[in-house]
Amino acid sequence: MTHERWQRTVAYLNDLKDRFGGVDQVLLWAGYPNLGVDTRSNLDLMDSLPGGLHSAVDAFRQANPKLLIQLPYKPWDIATNGLGQHDPSRYADLMARAGADGLNLDTMDSLGPFVVPPSQSKPEMPVTEFFAAARQAGLQHAIIEPELGLYDGLFLLNTTAQGWLYTLAQCPPVVGCSERTPFAPLVSLQKWIARGSMPHVCGRWSTQRSQEILTAYFNAIGYAAWENIFGIWNGINPRDAELLKRAMLILRHFGHFLSDPGVAWLPFYPVQKLTSKGENVYVSKFVGSDRELFLIINTGLQTADAQDWMLQVPQSDHFRFYDLYRGDDVHLERVNTCLVKSCNERIHRAQTAQLHLSVEGGGIGAILKVRVGKMHPNDRDFLRRMGTATEKPLSSFADKVSLAKQTYHPGDGGAGTLSNTGGMVVVNGSAAFEFRVVGSEIEDTYRGGQNFVKLGVDVQFPWEDEAVKYHVAHNVSIKDLLVDKFPVTNEMFAAFLKETSYVPVAWSSLWT
Template sequence: MRRLLAAAFLAMLVTGTAGAQDTQAVPYGSWKQLMINGPACLTWREAWEGGTRECANADYEAWLADIRHWRQERRIRIGYDPARYADPRLAWTRTSFVQTQMMVEDRYFYDPVAGRYTVDRYLDDLTARFGGIDAVLLWPDYPNMGIDDRNQLDQVADLPGGLPAVKAMVADFHRRGVRVLLPMMMWDQGTRAPDRPWPQAIAEMAREIGIDGINGDTQDGVPLAFSLAADKAGHPLAFQPEGVLADEAVAWDLMSWGQYTFAPVPKVDRYKWLEPRHMVNISDRWARDKTDDLHYAFFNGVGWEAWENVWGIWNGISARDGEAMRRVATLERGLGPLLSGPDWQPFYPTRAAGVYASRWPGADGRVAWTIVNRNDHPLDQTVLAVPADGTALRYFDLYHGVELTPRREGDQLLLSFPLEAQGFGAVLALPGAPDPAIRGLMARMKALTATDLASLPRGWAPLPQRLVDIPATPPVATAPEGMVEIPAGDFTFRVQGLEIEGGTSAGVDVAYPWEGEARRYHEHRLSLPRFFMDRFPVTNAQFKRFLDASGYHPRDDRNFLKDWKGGTYPAGWDDRPVTWVSQEDARAYAAWAGKRLPHEWEWQYAAQGRDGRRYPWGDTWRDDAAPVPERGRAVRPPDAVGAHPAGASPFGVQDLVGNVWQWTDEYQDGHTRAAILRGGSLYQPQGSIWYFPQAYRNDQHGKLLLMAPSRDRSALVGFRCVKDAD
């Protein structure tokens, strides 16, 4: 018992000692907390909570000394080595203030009709709307990954034109001064295994196409091994983990995302404070108002993620936020060297309640302040007080592009200037006249701020969608060979999209012609005329007859019939569904056959009949009604059609579920094209929730983002046709 008590007492002493050496600004035990609290006196308290007391200079000085001590001690504890920040090849990260995450399927980035990347169109649009970007995170993987066994490296290699075209596209971004990142997904352990260790494979791919950095999707710190592999490959990369990271990783992860919980009083980014040259891009993808993001970024001298196309769901930036972004980015780019200086002083005292400032002194005698007004109302008053120490400094309101005339009060100079509601301010102190760069910055800001932010709209609305028309076929009276009659009837079309993210927000999934906007859950009563549907998906043998008769060959032929050799399918594959065909390929076959692709609701009616059953054969899953799932890392060929007659629908249509996905409708908005896939496939990659979800039930569908035929083709996407009846 004595030994147990002694051990418990020792543990208490050790814990208490460790806590006592930490800061009061970071709660004990939260070594992974992203943000450092400001001075306690800034916390607003209602009268019934004891009220808020005025902050004295001593409060600020004590707080600043506390977090400085924490930083000094923390660097010792983690054995901090800042060498990587001194590498001139990675210095670009310090001024990468505006990074956008861009889905490669975005229609502003790639033109599938012309078959080319349109980097200038994409960048020109961003410049017009919010002042442009410093870096782009190209996103080619999730949410499509898992439709077959192509891994994250394959997803890049399968971009239109392959790696040579990707390299040229990256060069187009570089020509415009934009750095390029790609993501890596260490959760991708269910698709094809790479033939090299992941750090080596990623480093060599990055070197081949010339990108500048890697975003670590879902990673709470990218391990040092990845930086070392990039160094060994002769192509250093900037790594950017998504989430929180251990303090040690700040030495090699030069960038990170900030995914914060915002409070009225800004907080100090932990990693920016540990290393002022560390770049944080605040990511708040679903927010429809970006004020908090921009306030926290400007206060901390960091950047943000201008993310609008969120997995094919458009969350556009409002005119007000776009103009605020333009102004903040213009100021941050102009003050870049100061904002990564070692002597940053957050929470420099202000004379206005709800207004918060950071002071950024430079080695050349210049001093900048970045200021945010968290109030919902404008201000025009004294904001800053600076020492009147005899130094002949001139002060400039950079935000409005004018020089200030300080008013002396005792041993202080008072600086007064207006601040917009929920707006921004910037002051620069110079030991002499502004140089041409500062004069140019002031002129730009004066022109930009002639319009009050409050006058600009900040509303949000989802992009309208358009269903791509499917022309009717010449009608026939009886079922053609291989087709089944689907009788006319009324049925309830009830279906949900299986997007992994987005909740029930407007804009998620698709908007059917009878709906006002895209949404996840759909229900509509339909009355369908009689039509005919293929009993089975189109097979390899049928598709071969089409090719031989028509001479069809797609212009974009990458991955076309990828599993065929020498112009034909493997022996014994006659009755297997044809795959590695794009929606365009399927349409070409259907037109040759005098048929068309089905609308999704036609597919569902043929699968469920009038009784709303969950699966084509009934309400309970049957293992014998569909192929055995493939849960390994490599796909296997689909089963032959007709091999699972127990899976037939009430009308006798077979192979609807669990063998190959089937093309149906296409939807478009201003930025995204997507196809609705039905029926699911036999492939179930394991180990992650992020793979493309299966949709085996009659009331579920998958939404596949479309880019180009070469990329859209898949090992487990096929099709079946319908024909209209007279």
């Protein structure tokens, strides 16, 4: 691994950390737009990464030793990879050689689709097959993650702990969410059944991410921060980035607690909604032996203040409450009422704590209930850090992303002359050539002839106002051209480099 590659990896991860709190897992995708250009399969393309796949994995490992790294499996790659024969063992070997942590099964759920040779009729369970092959290769804890989640394959939870969730946030998968609107969160069945599971809420086309982020936070699961959609840039806006950063600070700090099978989970814990502003506050409660954690979301557009909603919790003098989000104590009132059956036998000691705090519209909150004297020093430090991290309201951050404009910088007009025109042919120019072109991005932002999301896709030519994939025909003036009769081969390019001693500026990004 070169020092330059390591520096680029560090810079990339630092950018993600600065903008939205960083990532815990990456998927190395070496497919689009190169797959299909030649006879190389998706395995070949991963091995063709500069320095090899192991070098790419190693760059991330050195930049962040805790980072989990996945590789993609593309079952639809049948033109260069056959019908998938022996794929589980081949990919398990690739993971082992590269030092990767798992495999993402692109376009697949836990039961398929999985290309099966015509002679084979037995049912296929690819998650199980890839998991078994990984264990056979010595990878005892490989992450086998179907892109489309588990669905009817919940019985396969013993072989996978992840999965993408396009629909959990209720944003249309094809077009995503473009506006912030009030909603009631859904509960992840996978997380409900297996507390240690970590599915990811995903919405590639959403230009407003808060619905997905709030849903992930409510369920204490992951969020796929997908910005580069195979060449189409859909960046997370500053407000959503800050929301994600704050949500992940809390989820990461209490990660072991939230994934502990011994911790009970009570989604939709009862909330007293006192005014219309409190109608969209929802609470998800996690109960351990000596602490309780309340994850709070406000899916409404307005701030729900202390007078708009209230959380009532069974209470005794042996516990204290902390506002984790703001790093402070919680304002509470004690009343002599009983909320649980167990207190009926000791009604003289029954009390209820009525907790009041403000939650910004489209924002989050968190309350920690801990036994007196049992507050861990790390939690105290975390309170102080959160108090600093949440000083600015989310409303102070920009809620939109402006499309990046591209500018044209003309060259010298071809002032140079060719001394060797052998093997070249003349292409006659035109004073009024009708220029027509469409971008080659594999994904699209058009459905039914309509542009469903406004994103900067492809190229902005000098006569255009913004980058688009589908370019309107435009007349341009073109001089006569001299063009090589045949494509330049790798051998010819290697000879050119040797003869001229030319070194490309972006040498490390060239395919080898």
